[in-house]
Amino acid sequence: MSRLLLLSSAMAGDTGYLVWTRPLIKEFLSAHSTPITRALFIPHAGVSKGFDTYLDHVRAALDLGDITLDSLHDSDDPESAIRRAEALIVGGGNTFALVSRLYDLNLMDVIRKRVGEGLPYIGWSAGANLAGPTLCTTNDMPIVEPPSFRTLELVPFQINPHFIVDKSAGHHGESREERLAEYLTLNPNSRVVALPEGTALRREDDRLELLGERDAWLLMHQGTQRLPAGQPCDGLLMSKVIEY
Amino acid sequence: MSRLLLLSSAMAGDTGYLVWTRPLIKEFLSAHSTPITRALFIPHAGVSKGFDTYLDHVRAALDLGDITLDSLHDSDDPESAIRRAEALIVGGGNTFALVSRLYDLNLMDVIRKRVGEGLPYIGWSAGANLAGPTLCTTNDMPIVEPPSFRTLELVPFQINPHFIVDKSAGHHGESREERLAEYLTLNPNSRVVALPEGTALRREDDRLELLGERDAWLLMHQGTQRLPAGQPCDGLLMSKVIEY
Numbered sequence: 001m002s003r004l005l006l007l008s009s010a011m012a013g014d015t016g017y018l019v020w021t022r023p024l025i026k027e028f029l030s031a032h033s034t035p036i037t038r039a040l041f042i043p044h045a046g047v048s049k050g051f052d053t054y055l056d057h058v059r060a061a062l063d064l065g066d067i068t069l070d071s072l073h074d075s076d077d078p079e080s081a082i083r084r085a086e087a088l089i090v091g092g093g094n095t096f097a098l099v100s101r102l103y104d105l106n107l108m109d110v111i112r113k114r115v116g117e118g119l120p121y122i123g124w125s126a127g128a129n130l131a132g133p134t135l136c137t138t139n140d141m142p143i144v145e146p147p148s149f150r151t152l153e154l155v156p157f158q159i160n161p162h163f164i165v166d167k168s169a170g171h172h173g174e175s176r177e178e179r180l181a182e183y184l185t186l187n188p189n190s191r192v193v194a195l196p197e198g199t200a201l202r203r204e205d206d207r208l209e210l211l212g213e214r215d216a217w218l219l220m221h222q223g224t225q226r227l228p229a230g231q232p233c234d235g236l237l238m239s240k241v242i243e244y
Numbered sequence: 245m246s247r248l249l250l251l252s253s254a255m256a257g258d259t260g261y262l263v264w265t266r267p268l269i270k271e272f273l274s275a276h277s278t279p280i281t282r283a284l285f286i287p288h289a290g291v292s293k294g295f296d297t298y299l300d301h302v303r304a305a306l307d308l309g310d311i312t313l314d315s316l317h318d319s320d321d322p323e324s325a326i327r328r329a330e331a332l333i334v335g336g337g338n339t340f341a342l343v344s345r346l347y348d349l350n351l352m353d354v355i356r357k358r359v360g361e362g363l364p365y366i367g368w369s370a371g372a373n374l375a376g377p378t379l380c381t382t383n384d385m386p387i388v389e390p391p392s393f394r395t396l397e398l399v400p401f402q403i404n405p406h407f408i409v410d411k412s413a414g415h416h417g418e419s420r421e422e423r424l425a426e427y428l429t430l431n432p433n434s435r436v437v438a439l440p441e442g443t444a445l446r447r448e449d450d451r452l453e454l455l456g457e458r459d460a461w462l463l464m465h466q467g468t469q470r471l472p473a474g475q476p477c478d479g480l481l482m483s484k485v486i487e488y
Contacts, residue, residue, distance in 0.1 A: 142382065
């Protein structure tokens with residue numbers, strides 16, 4: 001069992017914070033087999049603002065109605081909070097900070113296990129990266145060293161959030177596509193789903209669908225395929241070819 | 245003893261590959277206390293092209309005259325090649341690949357030791373990141389997992405190469421300044437020298453100078469200082485406040 005909503009970004013275009021995600025998150029939570037009364041927010045990717053502030057922003061922006069939003073950082077017993085959670089919402093920020101802190105709290109295994117048992121998982125940006133097999137396709141700066149690059153592997157492919165064709169004139173850093181091509185050169189059996197801002201993947205067990213109004217991309221060492229907006233892409237869940 | 249030339253980038257503006265670096269590298273090598281006849285290139289940050297091709301490009305672009313450019317990847321005994329080297333030139337590419345491969349070859353300690361004994365060290369981009377205490381301020385994607393984020397610590401501050409003020413309209417990924425501010429939030433005792441393309445640091449023992457025609461920036465948790473083009477900045481070498 002697996003219920004996932006993996007969002008590229010908190011913002012899309014010129015809309016406000018989490019505005020574009022709100023209908024997707026509400027629909028995803030309301031479609032659960034049993035009514036959800038509380039969701040657990042994981043703010044641990046946040047660096048520039050404190051966790052309290054982060055929680056306040058998300059509570060105000062998501063406006064979940066009858067669903068109470070608790071936060072992992074308010075719990076004295078984080079593992080128990082994960083065990084009791086009815087849904088997880090993992091916010092964006094820095095992927096290295098998120099992964100380091102979850103390893104420090106010894107929560108990676110229990111999150112993986114519970115989501116595998118059907119606990120609904122929502123994540124945007126770093127929270128979407130966390131759902132892949134490794135953090136290797138994050139866009140974030142490695143500001144802290146995690147014990148491992150392994151992440152939750154809730155899907156068998158890598159995710160690149162905030163995907164953009166971004167070669168800027170006059171600057172000689174690598175473009176996003178060049179970075180991902182280098183990843184695939186060193187990891188030729190891996191696959192990367194590149195999600196432009198405003199797109200998301202929704203998994204319901206063996207079904208996977210691309211949400212949003214823009215296409216996404218499947219990047220492989222052998223080449224690139226377009227994933228059309230609003231279409232199923234269940235095949236991405238079928239084979240597990242990532243070596244690590 | 246320490247002789248370092250740390251360059252932000254291989255390219256600057258619309259000039260060709262390594263063109264802007266050539267006079268700096270030639271002058272740096274010719275200023276050595278004994279004549280240098282051979283330099284050792286380390287191509288191990290290269291991912292998208294093979295090491296042979298990378299070496300050919302650098303040989304053609306640098307045009308070192310009487311100095312022969314060998315490459316580490318051509319050596320059957322890399323540690324011995326480092327021990328015998330008269331100068332090191334570490335090319336750019338992906339910092340995670342560079343660091344992983346040098347750890348795999350067990351070369352980090354011997355490089356650090358020899359450069360500490362006065363072996364001239366030249367590096368651009370990833371090769372400049374390698375000279376700092378950690379790879380935590382690289383711009384590169386973490387496409388492979390190195391055994392450690394610790395790097396050579398040939399200078400006591402972090403380096404951010406290809407520095408740019410780069411918040412692009414309509415995209416919601418973090419800007420470079422936001423990324424480095426997050427690094428300093430989690431590492432408040434660290435300092436980062438942000439080098440725009442076309443700038444370099446030259447260290448001669450206790451002296452440090454910013455080369456190039458643009459200013460650079462010293463980023464600290466307490467605030468930012470401008471490092472004026474062409475000026476000494478020896479003070480950066482004085483205190484070692486980085487905790488890791």
